[in-house]
Amino acid sequence: MKKTIYLFCLFLYTSTNIAQTFEPPVIIDPPNPMVGDTIQVGLFHTFYPPCLTLPANNFQGLSHLFEYDGNDIRLTAVDDSNIIPICNPFPISPAPREWYELGQLPEGEYTLETWIIDNTTPLPVPSSGYFPLVYGPILTFGVTAPISVGLLSTAWMLLYIFLILLITYFIKKHKFFIH
Numbered sequence: 001m002k003k004t005i006y007l008f009c010l011f012l013y014t015s016t017n018i019a020q021t022f023e024p025p026v027i028i029d030p031p032n033p034m035v036g037d038t039i040q041v042g043l044f045h046t047f048y049p050p051c052l053t054l055p056a057n058n059f060q061g062l063s064h065l066f067e068y069d070g071n072d073i074r075l076t077a078v079d080d081s082n083i084i085p086i087c088n089p090f091p092i093s094p095a096p097r098e099w100y101e102l103g104q105l106p107e108g109e110y111t112l113e114t115w116i117i118d119n120t121t122p123l124p125v126p127s128s129g130y131f132p133l134v135y136g137p138i139l140t141f142g143v144t145a146p147i148s149v150g151l152l153s154t155a156w157m158l159l160y161i162f163l164i165l166l167i168t169y170f171i172k173k174h175k176f177f178i179h
Contacts (some may be wrong), residue, residue: 023093024136025114025135026112026114026136026139027097027139028042028102029041029042032141033105033141033144034146035104035105035107035144035145035146036104037104038101038102038103038104039101039102039103039104040099041100041114042098042100043075043098043135044096045098054077054078054080054098055077055080058078058117058118058120058121059120060122062078064076066100071108071110071111072110072111073112073113074112075100075102075114075115076114076116076117076123077098077100077116077117078116080119105143106143107144108142109141109142110140110141111138111139112139112141114134114135114136116132116133116135117130117133
């Protein structure tokens with residue numbers, strides 16, 4: 001009986017703490033991009049209707065569109081249905097994702113808003129008559145300049161040389177270790 005109670009407690013613990021972890025619906029990869037990195041946007045999707053099924057093409061043959069307004073980016077992805085799905089992501093890790101290549105961005109701070117449209121909506125989405133679904137929160141991320149490894153390694157080398165000279169000077173001046 002005690003084993004059953006322990007197993008039940010273990011089941012409750014794992015089902016409430018581990019299995020209930022939701023990954024965000026929209027992520028970028030790499031998580032901390034640098035100039036020159038190819039950035040991808042990953043959208044959580046499921047593999048069965050009526051939930052979100054990505055990738056899909058609209059009647060124009062397009063699966064997605066990135067639109068830029070300065071550093072504000074909007075990704076509009078096409079769902080494979082005639083209606084906008086209403087499904088919540090399941091706590092699956094790693095989450096099944098469809099990846100869309102954003103490309104390389106210059107150094108700066110960016111926001112990314114994601115929309116989902118059905119396969120009858122044109123891209124870009126007209127300002128009236130169509131109602132895309134905002135998918136996930138607006139992401140804010142930065143693209144940083146790569147660290148100059150050459151300059152950094154030169155500074156470390158100069159520091160090591162200076163330390164060696166300093167130690168040699170003190171050894172000779174104070175005649176340490178000399179018999």
